[in-house]
Amino acid sequence: MGIFTIAMILLGLLVGSFFIRYEEQMSIVAVVENNIPIVNITVPTDGTLECNYVKNGENITCGDTLFTYHPKKMNSKETDDSLCAILSPTDGMISFPYPRTAGMSLKAKSLFMDIVPAKMQDSSMHAYGFLSESDRGKVTVGQTLRIPIDNDVLLGTVGAISPLPNDKGLYYFDIALSPKSEELIMDRNTLFYHKDLPAEIIIGNSRLIYKIFASFTNW
DSSP: HHHHHHHHHHHHHHHHHHEEEEEEEEEEEEEEEEEHHHHEEOSSSEEEEEOOOOTTTTTEEEOEEEEEEEOOOTSSSSOOOOOEEOEEEEESEOSSOOOOOOOOOOTTTTTTEEEEOOOOOOEEEEEEEEOOOOTTTTTTOOOOOEEEEEEEEEEEEEEEEOOOOOSSEEEEEEEEOOOOHHHHHTTTOSOOEEEEEEEEEEEEEEEHHHHHHHHHHHH
């Protein structure tokens, strides 16, 4: 009875191992960034700030008034009584390089603020990593890759791999992020740059039973 029970347990384990897959992972570091075409808002002419209508981090729409200012008179240090209004050329989020206060002097062509566009169809995603010489032979184009970040996981595949190492002996390779992962980053609506992210490349995904038999074969 005892031998029969043990035999049935072993048989069950073997049958179960046929359906269970064994995933081999290799740890690497990755860089993920999106290059958003920031819109620079500059001052057309010298003048004095009359009113700033927006705040840092505020979402605005195309046509909203950003600020008004009194331009300086031609060939004079005095400001004109006229008032110029600067409107937003796009939907997006305001980003100030430093505080703006009424009455401050403005220089022609100086940067007043940036706008991070709400619609980022023209932005480009870029993700890549590096492989040591010992790991290079384990990685092939198309292998699945996972990058945990914050409370999410970015998914992608290994892209083109450099045929030659860099001066540090590392092989550069591209990471093709899945559309859902790209959308996840785009939804943040901000500049995104993360380096030295711990990532995992799935270098093997076979049935557990094959790994068991391979272990016996290697003995």
